[in-house]
Amino acid sequence: MKQRLTSLIIIIAAQFITGCSLSISNFSNNLNKAVKSNNDPQTVMQALPAYILLLDALIEDDPQDEDSLIASSRLMTAYAGLLGTELEILSSEAENGTNIYHQNKLKMQQEKLTEKALQRAARANCLYEENLCDLTSIKFSEFEKRLQIIEDEDIDMLYSLGTAWAAWMQTNSSDWNAMAKLPQIKLLMQKIILINETWDNAGAYMYLGVLNSLLPSTLGGKPEEGKINFEAAIRITKGNNLMAKVLYAEYYARLMFNKKLHQKLISDVLSMKELPDEYMLMNTLAIQKAKALQMSAEDYF
Structure with a gap:
């Protein structure tokens, strides 16, 4: 935990x-x-x-x-x-x-x-x-x-x-x-x-996505709700908030051992060419984290 x-x-x-x-x-x-x-x-x-x-x-x-x-x-x-x-x-x-x-x-x-x-x-x-x-x-x-x-x-x-x-x-x-x-x-x-729901660029959805995906459902977690939370954050920010995708990969995709989803999300983040000013710091941190997740993916899956 x-x-x-x-x-x-x-x-x-x-x-x-x-x-x-x-x-x-x-x-x-x-x-x-x-x-x-x-x-x-x-x-x-x-x-x-x-x-x-x-x-x-x-x-x-x-x-x-x-x-x-x-x-x-x-x-x-x-x-x-x-x-x-x-x-x-x-x-x-x-x-x-x-x-x-x-x-x-x-x-x-x-x-x-x-x-x-x-x-x-x-x-x-x-x-x-x-x-x-x-x-x-x-x-x-x-x-x-x-x-x-x-x-x-x-x-x-x-x-x-x-x-x-x-x-x-x-x-x-x-x-x-x-x-x-x-x-x-x-x-x-x-x-x-x-x-x-749009407050702070859907920040509450990202928090809930993480909190609901901390544990598998067999141990009291709610990963499917976490999936809905992460997808809502991505939808509301029109995909511009890359941290939502990175956390979706780290918390939900890894918890569920969904390698295909994990790699797609990480690939989406690392292929982003232009970073909107409003999300510059957030996305810079997200890209750093995505690179680390990519490096550890082979060992994890």
């Missing part, structure tokens, strides 16, 4: 932040566009810590500002996601003392970032709307009731909480208390789809 969750946070890396309000909104929107249209994940990863510290300073000045809190949460979650891509590269290389040390260091940094990101997203949601308070700690039955009365305009806050929560769960996947929150995260993403 832990190994199969590693790509969950990579979705987050390229989703990044969306707008809030006033000056924070302008800053977030401009930074969001610049990052999403960048084809160099390493440069983005090196630049993000400065912006994280900037938002820390804004929050220090006004700890109750929900816009700064949610922008900070999104930024830290995105950075943690990029660290996840670095971890995947390191784990695929031949292990040595330095490599293991660096992996552990990045993992600890990820854990700190996602913990803080989830705390800030939860606090921002609570400041925004009383009904959104304590969603990460209440019982499942109460969680269901709360989601039923969430309004359409709450989608931005709710989705930000969901992505931060998913990132936190992934970095704590060895903790069964963290994994016990999986049903809540899935239900939250289903609510996002009910409100607006």
Whole structure:
């Protein structure tokens, strides 16, 4: 389970932040566009810590500002996601003392970032709307009731909480208390789809595709639902979001040992000639991942 969750946070890396309000909104929107249209994940990863510290300073000045809190949460979650891509590269290389040390260091940094990101997203949601308070700690039955009365305009806050929560769960996947929150995260993403299935370029469908394809049906997984989720993401983004195809190959096709589907999806990704600006970072990460999947396909199948 832990190994199969590693790509969950990579979705987050390229989703990044969306707008809030006033000056924070302008800053977030401009930074969001610049990052999403960048084809160099390493440069983005090196630049993000400065912006994280900037938002820390804004929050220090006004700890109750929900816009700064949610922008900070999104930024830290995105950075943690990029660290996840670095971890995947390191784990695929031949292990040595330095490599293991660096992996552990990045993992600890990820854990700190996602913990803080989830705390800030939860606090921002609570400041925004009383009904959104304590969603990460209440019982499942109460969680269901709360989601039923969430309004359409709450989608931005709710989705930000969901992505931060998913990132936190992934970095704590060895903790069964963290994994016990999986049903809540899935239900939250289903609510996002009910409100607006196109939100964040069908991001909720990609999360559900991964979460439903973690285990075979004999062990409680729902891979056929995962297949539907991935295909919905591909349909909505008109095939432009290559990460949806890569995750479809990694999670569904490999789980079902469907080599033909796996190779077709990977081939589609690697044959893409022009990358739309809106998906540049996401697709750059997807192509990197597709190459790794292609290299390991012969051994896997």
